[in-house]
Amino acid sequence: MSEDTMIGAVMVIGGGISGMQAALDIADSGFFVYLVEKTGAIGGAMPQYNKVFPTNDCSMCIIAPKLVECGRHANISIMTLSEVIDISGRAGDFHVRVSEQPRYVDINKCIACGQCSAQCPKSVDDSFNSYIAKRKAIFIKYPQAVPLKYQIDPAACLRLKDPDSCGICADICPPGAIDFDHQPQKHEIQVGAVVMALGFQTFDPGKAKVWGYGVYPNVITSLQFERYLAPNGPTDGVLARPSDGKPVKKIAFLQCIGSRDKNHCNNEYCSAVCCMYAIKEAVMVKEANPELDVSIFYIDMRTPGKEFDRYYERARSEYGVKFIRSRIHGVEPKGGKGDLRLHYSSVQGKQVEEIVDLVVLSVGLETPDSMVKLAEKIGIHMTPDRFASISAFMPVHTSKKGIFTCGAFNGPRDIPQSVIGGSAAAASAVALLTSVRNTRTRPIAPPAERDVRLQSPKIGVFICHCGTNIAGVIDVSEVAAFAATLPQVVHVERNLFTCAQDTQDLMIQQIKNLGLNRIVVAACTPRTHEPLFRKTLKSAGINEYLFEMANIRNQNAWVHSQDPEAATRKAKDLIRMAVVKVTSLTALKPLRIPITPSALIIGGGVTGMTAALNLAKQGYQIHLLEKTSQLGGNALHLFQTWNGEHVPRYLMGLQEEVNNTPNIEISYNTTVTAVTGHVGDFTTTIRSGTSRKRTIQHGVAIITTGAKRYIPEEYEYGKIPKVVASIEFDKLHMHNETRVANGKSFVFIQCVGSRNQERPYCSKSCCTHSIQSAIKLKKEVPSRQIYILYREIRTYGQRERIYSQARELGIIFINYELHGPPKISREDTGVLVEVWDHVLHRPLEIKADMVILASATLASPEAVELANLFKLPLNADGFFQEAHAKLRPVEFNVDGVFVAGLAHYPKPLEESISQALAAAAKAGRLLARKEIALEPNTALVDPVLCDGCGLCIDTCPYRAISLVEYLDEAGTPLKTVAIDQVLCKGCGICQGTCPKRGVTIAGFTYDQIEAQIDAALMDALPTEVTP
Amino acid sequence: MIYEIKVNELAEEFGVHRNTIRNWINSGALPAQEGPGRRYLIQWEDYKQLCDRYGREPRISPEPSARTETIQARKEAPALAPVRLGPKTNPLYTLPTLADTCLTCGSCAGACPISGVDDLDPRKIIRMAFLGLDEELLASDWPWKCTMCGKCEIACPMNVEILQLIQRIRSRRDRDKIPPPIQKGVVTCLEKGNNLGIPKDDFLALLKELGKDLAATACPGFVTPVDVRGARLLVTINSKEPFVEPDNLTWWWKIFHAAGESWTIPSENWEGVNWGLHSGDYSAIRTVVKRIIDNIERLNCKALLLPECGHAYYATRYALERWFPESLQQFKIYTVFDLLLEYLNEGRITLNPSLHAKLTTFHDSCNYGRKSLKTFGHGYFDEARTITRTCCKNYVELIPTEEENYCCGAGGGSWASPFSAERVFHGRIKARQISESGAKVVITSCHNCKDQLGKSLNREFNLDIEVQFLWELVANSLVTTGGQTP
Structure with missing residues (x-):
């Protein structure tokens, strides 16, 4: 295909976490993305989960920012209720036919007020809640859904079945968004590449009668259990026996339901995630109620992932979860009151009978039949286990060029693997379409910033319920009333989920309409959510740093759930502190610096070579460092992949391709001796063999240093x-x-x-x-x-x-x-x-x-030094610790540095390759921006107060401070310090060290912090201390 | 160390009836002294031995760490000489699906009602075969205590063919070491044409006499059809019936009479029971079935009914499919269900639905149920229920049922074998199922099941039930042309 006929747009099929990740990475790399989702909202399976292993993060909370990011991305078009019918054409120029089911609600008019749903007379079982609750015929999938637009379920709606009946929703809808005449639509879309992130369905255990699912109410699936545990679920996180609502005392988890079984189903494969999710669910209930008796019955406990075995061990020793190596053949009732009988042979071969009052079936993952059919129609090969057939060497490539695949459609896998796959598919699509980058995108220009310097503070406070996460403990209406009394606060609002997309839109409206110039969000942690809210401020035309968060969830509602009154008091304190601080904040301008369009890749194994090749295809200059005299790394010792592909042949081809790629420069026998600079502009000193040191300028770095045996x-x-x-x-x-x-x-x-x-x-x-x-x-x-x-x-x-x-x-x-x-x-x-x-x-x-x-497999001993040079964390086993185990699996908190392969954790070849591509996607996404905006929350020197004592210089972990000597007007030699704004991370150690108040951090000045402390102690002051 | 026990607590622990515990105490199987307040005193060691015998984890233990000590103690036990693994010579099996593919997940051991007996279970049996401990397996009685009910197989996620393995083990045992009643039955049948060696003259006289009685009472004009050439249906007979309960034969006869069936009993080799299936004697199975084929050909019949037992149907069908597939083209083989349902559907018999008011359940025979399903692709679940519920409106299902039903405990030749304690132990789950269902009448389609349920479990577990054959129920519910039940 001649390059000029390629199309700079990509279709991602499936709006789960893997598809969303692919869409974001592709869109941010300069391509337009059509994100096709079968249901009425994106998000996939993750919003259904309560928490995720091994970090125990609230699943909805960590996915919400990504949902919103997809929802408001100028270069992502979300197509809901849509399915791909057919794909024709070839790599670079595909023609996709998409069929869109009617929503019966005008997406441009719906304001998601919910009046329709409240009045709708028809209730049906809710699939989002795994059928343990009801929803109306007009509904939204879940409260934070993106897009947050109601939809009518045609199978349930009375009016759609009979034109003479009901129609209440249409009568009461304030904007008149209901349209019963919506018709299915067909779309014909031209794209250069396709990413299939079709996802999975859970096995239906009702198909085999033995487990009593669908017969005995106290036999539930693990997904239903998640919904019971979820604070945003139908029971508000309260677990009770489905049969009689009594408290649960004894739970049994049965593993391998619909997996590793060719008798009761045709799923001979292992579903790979159930052991970990069962342990997580067990830990969650034990955490809430340590008296509970929780057992997990299994064949093999499969916890091979990073930190998984530790989690397993903690579940056993700290939480007292019982692990019983025995597969349960069937569940029978005991008496007529809902108790269940399990009979099994213990690991010692003894017969044991146990009576439990809840059985949780750890159901496996499978590809829905409709997806298998689609794959057949498109002509991509499938495995006997009904997953996309992929080579270990090309883990996101289908059998058809230009069609990529990721997520559980590639075989059962967990969230990090799906996220990695999404990024890897993105990297592959981007490499294919590099020549038509930025040909189909729409420019993203935020509105002009309002100058608020001369305005008196007009503060808006947004208090989040976080479902019941916060509102279940704290009296939010009392807190809101209190916030309204605080000085300068002109607007207070409560939201079910402040991070939901509709709330963001609302916030923009409020800022504009009420002329708010400072915002406080009382919700969760800035670590995950601050970037989201800052973007909202930016979209509303005010400086993104005129913003403060009060963490009334993680640091309050969660930890003080036993004492709601004290938690409510603390919430008030936290909000008062945030309001005081936001009042004194000033607008900050991020520092914009150009990015060096090259990458340093440390480690010439398969992972390093894969990342190098992908980035080279994306058009960047690559410096590939190898500490030995040969490329190949650990793969030099491998002969075949798990499905029998020949490794040496592949390796030879890879080496050749790397050698023949002009923009890859390889340095053998080379180690890194020093690193300076920062994201976009690193300067790394290397030494090759006995030759002299030299320096390399690069915008990003990928660490692929492997492991040893x-x-x-x-x-x-x-x-x-x-x-x-x-x-x-x-x-x-x-x-x-x-x-x-x-x-x-x-x-x-x-x-x-x-x-x-x-x-x-x-x-x-x-x-x-x-x-x-x-x-x-x-x-x-x-x-x-x-x-x-x-x-x-x-x-x-x-x-x-x-x-x-x-x-x-x-x-x-x-x-x-x-x-x-x-x-x-x-x-x-x-x-x-x-x-x-x-x-x-x-x-x-x-x-x-x-x-x-x-x-x-052991961590490479050189990791320690490299970690020091780049200021990266290692885990207890000596492997590089990624920024977030679930959603940022190749990134660090240090921007511009990525990790992949064995340096991250032991893994098989295809996972290393996948991760290498994911790291390349992240690196490429960064390099595509051409310039980078650095956080302006950095240290500033007050030349009057600083006397140049230099105490701060040694304490600075980023070597951003240097001593400066100068002559004053009188010609007296004086000393002070200079701070490199690019190197400074704003950590504040210098501020804490300085005895003269000569250095402050923007956004965390002495005045601001003291004001916060005063606000915190306001109530405590009158208390007299008796000597 | 001495412990006080209550009979009902111990019964609950072992899943057996109080009577069974008392029987153990009275027979000395569980040495115990009477203690105060209807309690017994037992030595912990005796209790432990009982646990070991039935493969149960002791609920009471002298100290909490006893569990690990058991393992430790066993490690040090001198009796456990190491097993030397190596290449297998003349192995019990060659197909990997008989043992090699086992995951050792324990599903079978959890599902089997006699797991733990003799410290063995299906998983251990498979493992022993897999590791080549053939001699031990052949010496063990466990495969003979197993009723080959197939509950293990339907539990197995890997479809290990455990029954075939048990069958192999039984086949390999020296014929003189087979439980004597079974081997005797096989030998007698081969020699004399029926398991009990009933002489032809006695048999024919009995048939004639029974026919006469029937003609005089319920079925005017009835003559027992023997060797009727050209009859449509050849019917075999379980030798136990003419020997012990001859009147039971007439239930079928009444039905045939009512349906106007053209049928006959052969005068020789009329036995349908095929104990070669139990003893693992394939040549015997084949011989017995060949005789039936010969009878059909000799008498020019069009169809065959094996009314005696689940295993008879299973063995015959199995043999026909394996060795005489052409015969299956020549005549039709009926199960009791097929034939009764055919009569009902064609209106040849009419049943009175109001005669049986008691709560009734149907017990699926393993051979007609899950084993037929697995081997022949169809289990007779729905048919059995349709017929039963036509007669009994007050109906309840056992839980679990159909494919997952528990064996009565007497299959695979167990009713005839000497291992009666294990047979009763096996039946404890069946007894529990029946008692939990509240049923007072149990209908079944197999002689072994009926004997075990009615004669053994009913007494052992105070079930207070009535057990009937399906055809007994049908015969007793027949509405004659005059609108009267005979």
Whole structure:
């Protein structure tokens, strides 16, 4: 395709978290995005969840800013109630037919007042609430929905079925938005690329009768359980037995419902997320009620992700969640009062009967049939497990060029993997369409800023209910009445969700109509929500820094939920403090600096090379650093991906492509020795071999430094030559060395160096790796005896297929978790392995010709220094700690630096590649901006008060302060400090250090903070202290 | 250490009836002394032994850490010599679906009603086969205490064919080590044409006599049709009926009479019961079925009815499909359900719906139910209920039911086998199901089920129920042309 005929627009199908992420990254990189969503609002599954693991963040709260961002993005067009019928054309120029179902509500007129819904006489089961509550025939999907526009459910509406009946909503709708004559519409859209983020549905356990779902009311799905726990759910977060509303005392979670099962359904794969979400749900209820008896019944506890095993361990030891390794065959009623009977065989093989009053089915993920059909129609290949067929080397590419895919449609996965996939798909689409960047976008120009310097403060206070998160504890109406009495406050308003898109629009209106010039939002934390509100102020034409948040949720309603009165008092204090501060705030101008259009990528493994190639295709200059003399990293030791693709061949192609790409400059034997600068303008000093140091200018950096392997100290490694580590074994196997060639009996030992006290994490890829080696050995010589000694088999997702294959081939799996690790000794010319069987509880002896240790993946020791140079955090295991485990999986709080691959956490190749692309997407999105606005909340020197003592210089963690000597008018030599506004992060340490009040932070001046303290102590002052 | 127990508490713990606990105490299976206030005193060790025998976690333990100690103690126990794993020679099975694909998830062990008996369960059986402990498996009685009900298989997420494995184990056992009554039945049947060795003359005389009685009472003009050439339907007989309960035969006869059926009983090799299925003797299964085919061909019949038992139908159908597929083209094989429903639908019989007022339930035989579903693609659930509910308006289902129903505890030859304590233990769940349903009449379609429910569980668990065959219910509900029930 000739480049000039390519179209600079992309269609993203599916408005869940993965699709939203793709849409945002693509739109911010200079392309127009059509975001096609099947239901009436974007958001996908995340808004249904209560909290997310392992951070325990409120799910709605962390997704809300993204919803709003999509909703108001000038270059994202959200198409709701729409489905793609067909895609024709080719990469760069696709023709997409979209069918849009009628909403029956004019989206331009609806003001979401809700009167229609209040009056609508027809109630039906609400799918958003997983059918545990009702909604009306005219409804919004959920309170924070984007777009926040009502819709009529044609299957439920009385009027649409019978034109002579009802029609109340049309009669009462204030703006007259109801239109029963809406017709389905067809749209024909031209785009250059398509991203399929089709998502998943949960397995319907009613299909198999054994679990009693749909028969016994106290058997519910995990999604229903989320809705029970959610403060914004139909029960306001109160958990009670569905049958009789009595308090729940004993809960059983049943794992693998609709997963790893070819009997009750056709889902042989592992759904990959259920173990973690069940633990999270268990922890949530235990947190709320420690007396509850909570058990999780499972086959293998699959918690291979970052921080997952720690979470699992904490659930067990701190929260007292019981973990029982036994799959429950069925649920039966006990008596007629709603109790449920579980009969199972314990891990010791004993028969146990338990009576519980709530059973939660951890339902698996599957691709809806309609999505499979769409995929077939478009002509993209699917796996036998009915997910998009993707290569591990191209983890977001479908079988059709120009059509990308991400999220759970690529196989069951959790939120971070979906977010990474969304960004990775974005990077791939952007690389494809680089030549037509900014050809279809609409410029984004905020309105002119109103000068408020001479105006007296007119403060608007917006108090958020956060559903019941805040309003459930704090008396918000009392707080609002109080806020209205505060000086300079001219407007007070309460919102169900202040972060919802309609509230943002309303806020803009209020600012304009009432002439507000300072805003206080009393809600949650500025960490997640401040950028959102600042953007709103900007859109309303006032300076975004004339804004203050009072955190009455995280720091108040959540922690003082037991004492509502005190919490209400504290809310008043917090708001008074915020009002006082906002009064004295001044408009600040961000510092705009140009971005150097190049990236430094540290680490020349597959991850680094992938990121380099993508960014190079996006048109940027790349400096790729490799500490050895060869590109390839850990992948040099790999032979195949989990689904059998040949790694060396791929690696060779990748190396060649990197070598032949003109805008990638590779430095071998190179390490980083110093880093200065900041996002958009870094200067990094490197040293190659013994040559002299040199510096590189770059706008962004991606850390892909990989990991190293653990050298075992256990199992006679290094003492018995027939005991080898898995990577060594692969080499021996490849060369068919005599130990392998003549071997008749092989024993693999899993978790060597992983999941122990010293390294309480899972190395994630070893189960898959050992099983692959075992399969290969067995296929070569079927008479070989092969044993895998394990603790949990973690072949998550579609990898389960190779575990099944291994068992079919007769490979023997023995679990040593209960009876302890195997013992290794020499016997004759072989190795004697002693281990206990987990089913028979008897000692076993295996004479092995080789013992293969699946050794752990360790953080690279160089990470520590690199982290210091770039001021990045590491986690307890030495891996780089991303900004947010869920939604910012490749970013740091230090802008302009990204991480991907093993440097982040052990992971298999396709996840590294996916993450590399995601990091490239983030880096590219930044570089596409050409210039960057830096936070103006930086330190300012008062030349009168500063005497140049220099105390602040050493305390500054960003080396932003330097000593300046100058002569005053009289010619006296004087000293003071100068602060580099670009380097300064506004942390305030200098301000705290300075004994002379010679330095202040804009937005946090002495006056402002003191005013806040005075406001905080206002009520406390009269209290007399008795000596 | 001595503990005070109450019979009802212990009964609840083991899921059995109070009577069963008293039986254990009286028979010495559970050594106990009478104590004050209707309590018994037992040694903890005896209690522990009882727990071990039924594979239960002791609810009472001397100290909280006893659980881990059990494991520890077992580790140190000298009896547990290590098992040396290695290549299997002449393994019990070759297909990986019989054991290799097992996930060891425990579903089967949780579903099986006799899990824990002899410290074994389906998962352990599969594991032993998988690890090659064939000799131990063949020596174990567990596969014979198993009723091959298939509850384990429907629980298995990996579709491991556990029943086939049990069948293999049974097949491999030395014939002289098979529970004697079963092996005797097989041998007698092969030698004499029926399991009990009833001589031809006695049999024919009995049929004639019964026919006469029937003609004199309910069915005027009735003559027992023996060896009627060209009859449409060949009917086999369970040798236990002429031997023990000859009158039971006439229920079917009344129905045939009412329906105007053209039918016949062969004079020789009339046994439909096929205990080769229980003993794992495939050659015996085949021989018995071949004899039935021969009878059909000899008498030129068009259809076959095996009225005796779930397993007879299962074994015959299985053998026909496996070894005589051409015969299935020549004649139709009826289940009791097919035939009764055909009579009803064609209006050949009419049933009185108002004779049975008591709360009634239907117990699905494993062979007609889930095993037929799995092997032949159809389980006889709806048919059974349609017929039962035509006669009994006051109907209740057992929970769980149909495919997930629990076995009565007497299948797979258990009724005839010597393991009666285990059989009753197995039946405790069935008894609980019936008692929780409140049903006073249980209808079933299998001799073993009827005997176990009516003669054993009813007494052991004080169920106070009446158990009827489906055809017994139908025969007793028949409305004759005069509008009278015979």
